[in-house]
Amino acid sequence: MITYIIRRILVSIPLLLGISILSFLIIQLAPGDPTSLFLDPNIKPEDREAFIEAYGLNDPVYIQYFHWLWQILHGNFGQSLIMHGIPVSELILGRLPNTLLLMVSSAVLAFIISIPFGVLSATKPYTLTDYTVTTASFIGVATPSFWIGLVLLMFFAVKFPIFPSGGVATLNAPFSIWDRLHHLILPAFVLAASDMAGLTRYTRSSMLDVLRQDYIRTARAKGFNSRKVVYKHGLRNALIPVVTIVGLIIPSFIGGAVVVENIFGWPGIGNLFLNAAFQRDYPVIMALTMISATLVVIGNLISDILYAIIDPRIEY
Amino acid sequence: MRAFRKWHRIIVFIFIVALVLSGCSQKNATTDTYKQTDETSGNTEKPKDGGNLIIGTSGSPTLFNPYYSEDTASSDIEGMIFNGLVTVDENLNPVGDLAKNWDISDDGLTYTFHLKDNVKWQDGQPFTADDVVFSYSIPMNKDYTGPRASDFEKIKEVKALDEHTVQVTLKQPFAPFLTSTAGYGILPKHLLQDVPIKELDKASFNTKQPIGTGPYKFVEWKDGQYVKLEANKDYYEGRPHIDTVTIKFIPDANAILTQFQAGDIDYMALQSTDLATGEQLVKQGKAKIKTTPSLSYTFIGYNQLNPLFKDKKVRQALTHALDREKIIQAVMNGDGKIANTPGSPLEKWAYNPDVPTFDYDVDKAKKLLAEAGWKDTDGDGILDKKGKKFSFVIKTNQGNKVREQIAQVVQQMWKEVGIEAKPKIQEWSSFIKDVTAPTWNFDACILGWALGVDPDPSDIFSSKEIAQGLNFVHYKNPELDKLMAENTKITDREQRGEMIKEIQAGIAEDQPYTFLYYDNDHIMYNPKLQNVQQHPSIAYYKIKDWWIKQ
Numbered sequence: 001m002i003t004y005i006i007r008r009i010l011v012s013i014p015l016l017l018g019i020s021i022l023s024f025l026i027i028q029l030a031p032g033d034p035t036s037l038f039l040d041p042n043i044k045p046e047d048r049e050a051f052i053e054a055y056g057l058n059d060p061v062y063i064q065y066f067h068w069l070w071q072i073l074h075g076n077f078g079q080s081l082i083m084h085g086i087p088v089s090e091l092i093l094g095r096l097p098n099t100l101l102l103m104v105s106s107a108v109l110a111f112i113i114s115i116p117f118g119v120l121s122a123t124k125p126y127t128l129t130d131y132t133v134t135t136a137s138f139i140g141v142a143t144p145s146f147w148i149g150l151v152l153l154m155f156f157a158v159k160f161p162i163f164p165s166g167g168v169a170t171l172n173a174p175f176s177i178w179d180r181l182h183h184l185i186l187p188a189f190v191l192a193a194s195d196m197a198g199l200t201r202y203t204r205s206s207m208l209d210v211l212r213q214d215y216i217r218t219a220r221a222k223g224f225n226s227r228k229v230v231y232k233h234g235l236r237n238a239l240i241p242v243v244t245i246v247g248l249i250i251p252s253f254i255g256g257a258v259v260v261e262n263i264f265g266w267p268g269i270g271n272l273f274l275n276a277a278f279q280r281d282y283p284v285i286m287a288l289t290m291i292s293a294t295l296v297v298i299g300n301l302i303s304d305i306l307y308a309i310i311d312p313r314i315e316y
Numbered sequence: 317m318r319a320f321r322k323w324h325r326i327i328v329f330i331f332i333v334a335l336v337l338s339g340c341s342q343k344n345a346t347t348d349t350y351k352q353t354d355e356t357s358g359n360t361e362k363p364k365d366g367g368n369l370i371i372g373t374s375g376s377p378t379l380f381n382p383y384y385s386e387d388t389a390s391s392d393i394e395g396m397i398f399n400g401l402v403t404v405d406e407n408l409n410p411v412g413d414l415a416k417n418w419d420i421s422d423d424g425l426t427y428t429f430h431l432k433d434n435v436k437w438q439d440g441q442p443f444t445a446d447d448v449v450f451s452y453s454i455p456m457n458k459d460y461t462g463p464r465a466s467d468f469e470k471i472k473e474v475k476a477l478d479e480h481t482v483q484v485t486l487k488q489p490f491a492p493f494l495t496s497t498a499g500y501g502i503l504p505k506h507l508l509q510d511v512p513i514k515e516l517d518k519a520s521f522n523t524k525q526p527i528g529t530g531p532y533k534f535v536e537w538k539d540g541q542y543v544k545l546e547a548n549k550d551y552y553e554g555r556p557h558i559d560t561v562t563i564k565f566i567p568d569a570n571a572i573l574t575q576f577q578a579g580d581i582d583y584m585a586l587q588s589t590d591l592a593t594g595e596q597l598v599k600q601g602k603a604k605i606k607t608t609p610s611l612s613y614t615f616i617g618y619n620q621l622n623p624l625f626k627d628k629k630v631r632q633a634l635t636h637a638l639d640r641e642k643i644i645q646a647v648m649n650g651d652g653k654i655a656n657t658p659g660s661p662l663e664k665w666a667y668n669p670d671v672p673t674f675d676y677d678v679d680k681a682k683k684l685l686a687e688a689g690w691k692d693t694d695g696d697g698i699l700d701k702k703g704k705k706f707s708f709v710i711k712t713n714q715g716n717k718v719r720e721q722i723a724q725v726v727q728q729m730w731k732e733v734g735i736e737a738k739p740k741i742q743e744w745s746s747f748i749k750d751v752t753a754p755t756w757n758f759d760a761c762i763l764g765w766a767l768g769v770d771p772d773p774s775d776i777f778s779s780k781e782i783a784q785g786l787n788f789v790h791y792k793n794p795e796l797d798k799l800m801a802e803n804t805k806i807t808d809r810e811q812r813g814e815m816i817k818e819i820q821a822g823i824a825e826d827q828p829y830t831f832l833y834y835d836n837d838h839i840m841y842n843p844k845l846q847n848v849q850q851h852p853s854i855a856y857y858k859i860k861d862w863w864i865k866q
Contacts, residue, residue, distance in 0.1 A: 032745025045753070045784035047463045054461065083539075084379045084517050094539050150570055157578040165578035166571055171542060171562050172368050265566040265575075267540030274567065275376065280745055 001308065008304070012297045016290065020072075023289045024065050027282060033057060034081045034280045055081055057282075068286060078283035082276075088287045092269060096291070098168060099261070099268030102191060103253045105184055107246070110192040110199055115235075115242070118203025122238075123230055125208060133200060140197030145256055149190045149263040156186065166265035187264040191256045195249050202245060207238040240311050247296075247303030254292045363847065367864030368560045371856075372572045372581035376565045377543065380526040380534065382501035383454050384462040384517050392855040393543055393563060397438075398501030398528035401429050401448065401482075402494050406851060408611075408663055408769050410494045414443065414502060414529065424489035424807035427498070431480040435552045437504050438533045445476035450505035452484070459513040467497050489805045491812055492770035499769075501528060531556040531860040540565060557863035561856075576603070582845055586838035588651040589717055594840050603840050604848075610837040611662055611852045613655045614719070614764040615829040616710070616726065617751075620790040622759050624708055629688045631827040635674040636681035637733045638726055644833050647721045652833035657820040658765075658773050660834065662852055665809060666771040668817035671824035681733045692734050699734040707736035708759035713747045719762045722832070753784050764835065769853060771816050774800035777823055791828035 034057075035048045052058055056067065071078055077088035114137075121133040157165035163186045164170065170179050210216065211234055219229045257270035265271075269288055276284035308314050375389030382394050401415040412418070415429040435443040454460060455468040470493065473485045486493065504527055511519045521527070526534045529552070532545035542564045547556045564581060566572045573590055575581045577597065586594045586605060597603035618625035618634070625631060644652045659667045690699040690706055699706040710726065712719040723739035730737050737760070742750065750757040765776065774781070778800045781787035799819050806812040824831075841848055844865045851857035 030746065032749040047465060050461075051463070082378055084384060084522065086523060086539075091539060146568075150574065153571070153574045153578075157580075158574060161578060165575040165580045166566060167541065167564065167580075171370055171544075171564065172560065262567040263571050265541075265564070265568075265571060267538070267565075271540055271567055278744065 001305075005301070005305065008301050012301070015297065016293055019293045020069070020286070020290060021065065023293075024068065024286060025061065027285055027289075028061050028064075030280070032280055034282075068283075072290070077287040080276075080281055080284050082279045082281045082284075088283050091272060091284065092287060092291065095267055095269050095272050098266060099257055099270060101184070102188055102257060102260070102266060102268060103250075105188040106191040106195075106253060107249060109188055110196045110249070113192070114196045114199035115203050115239075118200045119207055119230065119235060119238075121200065121204040122207035122211060130204075133204075137197035137200045140193050143193075144259075145190050145194055146259045146263055148193055149187075149260060152186055152190060153263070166263075168267060187260050187266050190263075191253060191260045194256065195252060199242065199245065199249075202242050203238065206241050207234060210234050210238040213237075236310075240307070243306050243310055244303045246306065247299040247301075250299035251292075251296050254295065361846070361865075363557050363861070363863040364866065365555065365557050365863070366559055367557075367866065368562065369558045369583065369845065369862070369864065370562045370564055370581045371583045372564050372566050372575055373585070374565070374567055374569055374572060376540065376567075377537075379517075379522040381503070381516075381519075381522040383451075383460075383464050383503075384522065386463055388855075393545075394501055394526075394528075395530070395854060396532040396545060396561065396856060396859060397526055397530045397534055398503070399435075399530050400499040400501050401431075402498040404495060404499075404769050404853070408495075408852070410498075414448075415498075418494075420807065424491075424805075425486050427484045427486075427493065428477070429482045429484070429498075431482065432552060433480050435529050436550055437506075437529055438527045438548055438550075439504075439507075440550075441504065441506055443502070443504075443529055444479045445482045446479075447502050447505045448482045449474050449476050450509060451500070451503045454503070454513060454516065457513040461514065461517050464500075467500075471497070489807055491804050491807055491809075492768075492772055495769045501530075504528070532561055535560070551860065553860060556860040558859070561859070576840065579842075582842040583848075584840055586840040588648050588836065588838065591649060591651055591838065594838070597840070601843065604843050604845075605838055605840050606848065606850045607836050607838050608850045608852050609653065609660075609662060610766070610835045611660050611769075612764055612766040613658070613660070613834050614652075614722075614762070614832045615655070616832065617761050617763060617789045617829050619756060619758050619760065619788070620792075620828070621756055622708065624706065624759070627688045628826055629684045630690070631830075632674050633681040633684035633688070633733070634730070634735070635827055635830040636677045636684065637735070638729050638830060638832075639676040640832055641676070643722060643725055647718055647725060648833075651836050653836075655831040655834050657824045657831060658777065658829075659771055659816065659820045660767050663769075663771045666813040666816040668820040671821045673824070674827065678732055685733065685735075690734075697731075697734060698736050705736065706734065707738070709740050710737045710760040710762065711740045711742055711747060711750065711758050712762035713744045714741045715744065719764075722762055752786070752788050753782070756788060756790070762832075772800075772804055773816065773819055773823065774803070777819075777828065789828050791823075791826065793822060793826055796822045 033052065035051055056064060059067070068078070077092070080086050080088055080091060083091065117133050121130045124130055153165055156163045164183050168180065168183050169175070173179065211230075216229060216233055219233045220226070254270070257268060258274055259270070260266065261268045261270040262274060269291070272284065273288045275281070276288065373389065375387060377385070377390035377393055378387055379385055379390060380394050380397060382391065382398060385391055385394060399413045401413060402410050402418075403413040405411045412432075414431055414435060416432050417430050419428045420426070429448070431443070431445060431448070437443055452468060452471065452474045455462060455464045456471060470486050470488065470490045471484060472487045475483055477483050507527060508516070508519065508521060511521070523537065531548055531551045531553070533548045535544040535546050537543045542562050545561045545563075547559055549555045566575060566581075569587065572581070572584050573593060576584050594603060594605050598605055618631055620626055640654050644650055644654065656673045657668060657671045661667050661669070685699060689701045691701070692699050694700065710723055712723050714720070720739075720741055723741070727737045727739055749755055751761050751763070776786050777791055777796070778787065779792040779794075779797050782790055782792070796819055799815055799822075803812055803815045803819065806815065837850070837852065839848070839850055846863050846865050847861050849857045849861070
């Protein structure tokens, strides 16, 4: 097991390197540069050129890449081109905790809600309950999260002001855990919504599969009550494929965070990423891409390890 | 102060996302009603001190130092923390800010500013002439790395005559000096003199503890969340009424509106596409709206590198073919006013209302095109000349709903006269890269200019600005070039105004652009907020006098 983990970590190094080369090239291909935001006659072309020269943006791409890589290997993400003098690491560290909080809460929320519904659906297949759950999850998959976000805001922040309309905390108020949670609920739910639907479907089909197995019939034949059969024998086995999705959810959460953070004014990395992309703030874009890539790699690793823990048949 | 640096900057609405929800609002809003929803300042209630104001905005600032910031999000906040020597009043005339008054020598070269003597920095130190000399010498220093050097290169020398008198000598007469250069915020010498100019852009002063002379003091900046300011109780014009001002960053334009409706923000800039929604809130007594014509216009620019647009008659015909009033009604709900020149009617002294106009007239458009040799010889409905069709691409930036719709409307209108225009919507940075020097990869583009307080048109229309500057349509008129070079050297306002009017008439005749319309600026705020004042180019105008009714 340990050697497996070490091997996996070693394999991910060339993988991340490849990702960094690809994303560096793609970002450079995008037309425009950071100076396109200051189209202003008071800023003379010479001043713009000086800016571009000062940040080495005129160098050949491979030189820029190696320069960047060298910095990264020394733990230096560089400085933002737009936010003068603020190190990229400081920008990201200020925001990453917010995104992680949002992502973890969404993941927990998604599992708490979707697994029971999936089970419910599977134990009563092709009934009204099943069809309701199925329809609801299709709607969840099909609805873009920016729309769900705005509709929920319209209802639960404007029409019936139960929840705050955005941000991480009430302004001009002292810190309180309840206040933080209160602000977290809506964005976490919206981010969870699209994955919730997928998870429910996964749980349902996996559960349906398991319930047809012989050992379930055996368990029932032994006279266990049906609750115990479903949850003790059925669910544990049905969850194996579901758990592996944890790793696959992370990329969709990172993508979803960009949208959700913008609508809820949530100061996380998704919001930072969008600004950086529009402003061509290369160091910030690269740093965030690499962090997301690392998160995805780690997520996959975790789900493989979980797989081994949950399913005793699997050995590495 | 903000305006001077916002000078001709393109209006960017990067974060506007079109949304289904806006469809909920009623469409047939009239423009008259919201103008009447004000004004409470008619009653003479005594302002009360206290309360917190939360302003919602989509742009995040980058730093708070007027010599280094490039964006309005930063300069709007700088305007509350710092003061310049001179600012402008509601009619865009220069008035003293830190300067009590000033004398200009007869040759227009020497400006002597007499400073107010009761001004203190927010840390209690007295403000003196040395601070002005120090501040102006920053962009004049050879180690300066910011983008504002060219505004100060006209200055020969700045010196303090005594503690409260500063003398600025120019290399040559420069009429916009008072409203452009002398508007820059003054920085505290005692806090920054030890920072090498080379590293000033990275000084922690800019992001962690900016200190100015303004009505509001910096408290903290939470990146991605808010900037908080508190009243400067020792402000030289008296204590501002509102205790704290928090500028909250909400990237999504629809979310700003939602937060306003939820009562989580008290003040926002209202886009014209949201005007109908805003008006409903006004009816429910939940909001007030103020409107002012803005110092900006929207236009279609024709790239004269493309032989299609070389002929003046063709450009005039393109304008004749467009029903601009209908565009304003259909796309903007009537929220705008037709423009015919690059000048703004807000600058009365330099605005020519009497320029050649090319109003909607399809027959005339067809006639002019025929005179220029464009005829539909193959009967496919599109004009042609020497085997070449009159067909081109019209580009604009993504995310600006209004411009995207204009692109489609003008496509229809030009079709009437046999011209084929194909709209192309591009992401902002790549669009700007395509349009500006040295790429110039466009046929026609829809853009807007935010104008400076000084009406000098040469930055955009002088042929000197073709190679690298902002004259990306390659417009050249040698006679007007001469006038444009001359206008900034004339210190007599009336004489200069006449010259600018002549330039405007010449540009209007040549139609390098189809001038579409002047935009309006709207602000929407909580009805509790009193005495709110709006200015065409200064955000949070006279915020010191705003107050909150409890």
